[in-house]
Amino acid sequence: MMRAWMLPMLLVLSGSFVAVGLILRGSTGAAVAPLLVFVLFAGVNSLLVFPRSIGALEAQRRSAVDGRPIVFWRPGCPYCLRLRIRLGRSARRLHWVDIWRDADGAAAVRAANDGNETVPTVVVAGRPHTNPDPAWVREQLSPPG
The missing domain is CATH 3.40.30.10 (Glutaredoxin)
Structure with a gap:
């Protein structure tokens, strides 16, 4: 189960790092856009997009x-x-x-x-x-x- 969530978690984590970097530079507003893009990519690559899997x-x-x-x-x-x-x-x-x-x-x-x-x-x-x-x-x- 953890393997399936690895990519979405990595995308959210990467987006968070980018957003924090922009916030530390004083660009709070500019930090929102890349974070939203990364979260969107994480959602698309998660199990949430696919119907429930069965064996x-x-x-x-x-x-x-x-x-x-x-x-x-x-x-x-x-x-x-x-x-x-x-x-x-x-x-x-x-x-x-x-x-x-x-x-x-x-x-x-x-x-x-x-x-x-x-x-x-x-x-x-x-x-x-x-x-x-x-x-x-x-x-x-x-x-x-």
Whole structure:
């Protein structure tokens, strides 16, 4: 769990150092902007942006029942963030597995990607797709017809 929050904490800490440096130079007003930017980047790279993660085994069980895709991701991954943002509200209809929190999820991603933990890896109907186009993923959520 701590590993997932490492980047956001580092961003907030860095922003705080920059802001303190500007305050010590007498630029109190100018310190607010970089601090807000760093906090924004921290929020975007945190677990708060992604739907709640579940374990790989639970995701596979649920996907077998409802047919929804499984997304294997990790915090700090720009491609995962791109997918999440471009999916918008439909992202909540997917099963999300954080590979840093779930060893079975990391193993599934390595098995699909020649031993690499390349994310996002989206599993649709048992077939893995590495870094797919968000529009394609959204299409997989549409009922056939």
